[in-house]
Amino acid sequence: MTKPLFKAAKPILFITAILAAGLHFSGCQQNMVYQRSMAELNQKAQALMASGDVDGAVSRLEAAHDLQPEEPNTTYNLAIAYQTQGSYDKAIPLLKQLIEQKQLDTAQIQKTLGITYEAKADTLAGKASEEAEKTAPDAAKSQQTAEQLKAESLQSYQLAIESYQQALPGLKNGAEVQKQIEALEARLKKMEQAQATTGSGNP
Known part of the structure; x- marks a missing residue:
């Protein structure tokens, strides 16, 4: 093997x-x-x-x-x-x-899956910011793309949290992962609040 x-x-x-x-x-x-x-x-x-x-x-x-x-x-x-x-x-x-x-070690694979989802979410969030900063003549289309990327990023962060949580019981030292879960939960809350504020400002 x-x-x-x-x-x-x-x-x-x-x-x-x-x-x-x-x-x-x-x-x-x-x-x-x-x-x-x-x-x-x-x-x-x-x-x-x-x-x-x-x-x-x-x-x-x-x-x-x-x-x-x-x-x-x-x-x-x-x-x-x-x-x-x-x-x-x-x-x-x-x-x-x-x-x-x-x-293989299921807990470690679950943690790796969480890491991968988080990396994907970070990438999507970065792309969303780039799209949101674009100006005319493609501003409207870029804004729509940015909102879609933000939604996908939120979903990936949530999946990262779930994967980390599933890994925790099988990890010998899960303190680092627990801190990461808490950091992601705080980030996710801020992103959801920002998205709600943006949505409420639309006609």
Whole structure:
């Protein structure tokens, strides 16, 4: 089984780390060749991530995942690579799949899912601000786009909170995650209040 290469990246509280890759070789020669191929793909992905070539790492991990889509650690590594790349909608289904499989630490995967939802929400909120600042002749269309992005951001923050809350019971030290939940709840409340104020000002 391929060991995880990466830990999830966290913009505020969590630290990105790259772990060593490895495989347990067993069985016939054909199986050893196959596993060696998996190991090489993961090791190359590790080197590419270390050098900052996230797209290259994604390509390698996609190839490894295609070889063995049910291998949980490769799936996790690919999800983290997608997250680092900003491809959150690709990472999220993989993390949900891992939670359902229950082959890895479910609480840690739930926390990683929360991190991914939060990163997605931050990105959407940033795009919403950019759209809201646009002026004529596209101001009306941009405002509509901004409101849609804000709504999607609110939903992603809520999903992040829910994922963190589901992770808490299984974490040995959940104090950091609890603080993040409280920070997100406060942020979410402010965003909802601002959205309500904006909405009440419309005719």
